[in-house]
Amino acid sequence: MRGMPVDIEAVRRDFPILARQVHGKRLVYLDNAATTQKPAAVIEALDRYYRNYNANVHRSVHKLAEEATLAYESARQEVARFLNAARPEEVVFTSGTTEALNLVAYAWGRANVRAGDAIVYTDIEHHSNLVPWQLLAEAVGAEIRVVEVDPEAGLDLDRLEAVLDERVRLVTLPHISNVLGLELPVAEVARRAHQVGAVVVVDAAQSAPQQPIDVQALGCDFLALSGHKLYGPTGIGVLWGRYELLAAMPPFLGGGEMIRRVGLTRSTFADPPARFEAGTPKIAGAIGLGAAVEYLEGLGMDRVAAHDRALAAQAHEALLEVPGVTVYGPPPDRRAGLVAFSLDDIHAHDLASLVDTEGVAIRAGHHCCMPLHDRLGVPATARASFAVYNGPDDIEALVRAVHAARKVFNR
Amino acid sequence: MRGMPVDIEAVRRDFPILARQVHGKRLVYLDNAATTQKPAAVIEALDRYYRNYNANVHRSVHKLAEEATLAYESARQEVARFLNAARPEEVVFTSGTTEALNLVAYAWGRANVRAGDAIVYTDIEHHSNLVPWQLLAEAVGAEIRVVEVDPEAGLDLDRLEAVLDERVRLVTLPHISNVLGLELPVAEVARRAHQVGAVVVVDAAQSAPQQPIDVQALGCDFLALSGHKLYGPTGIGVLWGRYELLAAMPPFLGGGEMIRRVGLTRSTFADPPARFEAGTPKIAGAIGLGAAVEYLEGLGMDRVAAHDRALAAQAHEALLEVPGVTVYGPPPDRRAGLVAFSLDDIHAHDLASLVDTEGVAIRAGHHCCMPLHDRLGVPATARASFAVYNGPDDIEALVRAVHAARKVFNR
């Protein structure tokens, strides 16, 4: 079973949107790193919730509330299993990777990082794993240390060592770069960061949909992911944190649900995860994410990983055969499931608009990685990113469309 | 048209969940202040999004992204119209009222409230409009001043005046109390608060679903609401803010979308509303909220208000006829659409569990208003709250169930 490839035709039938046409052409959706499409299992889980047992959770005792609460908490258990968390209470539902990272920067950061301390991140971060730490550093007077990552060779651990000392309170990095398709050696980084007593935050927005995640094996302290990139709904995400760290953290957002006892001028707070889930939770979102995770486990994350990587390698090689194409990132055999590229001096937006006319959806821009694009020396790149429902025919369509775009500009 | 009452039977057909049974009985859903049910128009808007044009917004140029972006931004316009905002850019999508209030407390609060300044709120606040300000006050060393509200008579403006002086930077209050069903005179409060230069924050979680909201007529500076209480999806909400205030505020969450230019150690930020919508937005949620607002405008918020209030008045009177019932809040003729009550010394949870066996869903607890319950001298109350699909038959069912519960305890 595990060894068998993903049955693309069967998977495609699970995704209703793939039946639609774009500009009269079959939809070839290759913008999966921005957001994935949703299987019917997820869409129907949302529908069932709203049609049958919508209610606020935790705080009411009636039947609908009971059903909603059980579904919400069982989604937490499913996500915990998906990440191999030590316990479900380590899973905090957020609105996405961005809120999860900000939660750490505000709640853990404001309590633990002081003037003169240092924060370490790489130069290939997504803005969501850059700006929260910049705001933190500015608020508390901490120093920022940037580790350069070679776009092709990856992270040189010696460069990391060079910036690590006891002043470093936190090291953060992407598990997989959303531009380079490069995987970083998280477990190694965590080991070294822990030697200087730093806490390790992993941006798993791109890795969680693409490969099995085992937070205990990674050895990190916090890990963030987005539901909408994981075949789940928009507006839901996860912060996983080691329980002892979560339990020692002050709250972030204040409100209902996260309290123990509220007085008119002072309050005390609930244990994790409730402490970090202020207000009415994203109930449908969590239930939808639970359904997504279940769907992926049905496919097997090992097979998903093999599938996405095989496609990316194939796309990388096929694109290189188009005259004028430059591909960014590691070679095909070390590439995760996405390929960023440029074509001659055609602006990426023009390229994306043109391939769109062939029904091919790719992303163009800085992909929320301005510093990395500055380094690559291009304001924008085009990016094709892969998911379980993509196949070799999608890559052929992409390459054909890129050829066609080239003709338009060279006519 | 406007003068005509809501056609309850027609409205009920719009809400799929009302077809279901609970414990073999017709579902009588009276927990609307916790969360409302969703009309088919909302559920189908979500479904359409995920089945036809799911994509990340703003940043891609392909067809799906174009459709998603237009739908997301037109939801913003619909909400702006619903609130009579001066411009759509005043509408910031959040995950709910709680996040909206925290956004103000963090972004506006940390930049504008200093040690020795004062923050004013009432003693009937929901925890979500209490804890954020407590955390702010503690962080910056500000003073908290509490205005007592009489549960029956309401807010005495002289009591407000008594705590207002130039040290007050912010006054916040609920538009309608989620326990008392009491409406507070927001416009009058805003006028007086502005005289001392304070900013006025309105918690409209309960009022937005119940009556027309005109932020310009209210004269407030910020207003927060939750989609899930407004017949919309979970995980979406709105912070409305006067544009000049939003434009002068530093960001809250850092990440994609809210930036103008990101450098490796410093960044600059986009204009509102983008500045406050870090990361991939709650796309489906916003679209669903837009559909909810459209649905409500189709009914007419004036009629919704008349409907909900008439039911609450009727319920208030009917409950008072049950021996041993105490109702909290203003008299029937000044009551907004909810009734909190207690029955003899039966604990509210027992009461709610028992009426649940009759298919009647009410809420029991402190309703996230511990300080108010301390004041009322009860740890918990039962609460019935009304929506457009409720009718006199629901009140009859409630009263019957309360009688039955009384019998169980008195047998």
Add this chain to the structure above:
Amino acid sequence: MTADMYREYILQHYRSPRNYGRLENPDIVHEDDNPLCGDQVHIEVALDDQDRVADIRFQGKGCAISQASTSILTDKVKGKTLEEIKALTKDDVFQWLRIPISPMRVKCAVLGLMVLQAGIHHYEARRGR
């Protein structure tokens, strides 16, 4: 059906709880509340020389389920050793109650047990075990 939660003997335990009150010289004293609904339970235990429950009393406020289940608990643990009590689980409580506990009321039903077990932990910690 939730109404089954309110069987006559449950209400009787609620109206006339067993072992209600305080002890003269308790070895273990602990109290806690369920912040969700405000249920409160205060438990006092006197041990014999073999660390068995010689006597137990409780006081509390709250819903019928939390108070009745604590009342039943106090009867059930008399004569038990601390080790035996620490090994008790939710399921034991459910069995004693003989009523279907709806998921939202589980915390009410086990509040008494939680308070008693927490009291034992504090007691043992104090005695340096």
Add this chain to the structure above:
Amino acid sequence: MTADMYREYILQHYRSPRNYGRLENPDIVHEDDNPLCGDQVHIEVALDDQDRVADIRFQGKGCAISQASTSILTDKVKGKTLEEIKALTKDDVFQWLRIPISPMRVKCAVLGLMVLQAGIHHYEARRGR
């Protein structure tokens, strides 16, 4: 269809923009970018004594739509008064372009106009109007 955005004359404006470069003594100088895609436009204007555009030049980097539309804009505004230019809208730009602008590319298409109008505002503010 988006492919229509890339008509031959659009690409010609892109490849060989009109009025490209700088002026000796501009009255108005302004530049800005579209942070979404990184398109940049720098515009310089010389006015005659009746505040009409006597000459105009631009430089820029970016997608074909932003650069071609700015090229076309510079042709269209020659001889116009500042008031006339301030009254121009997106729709005027769309009409000049004669191509269907997909919604996600509107910002590209109007970048030149935005920069020019912002430049005029700064100029007038400086002159105390």
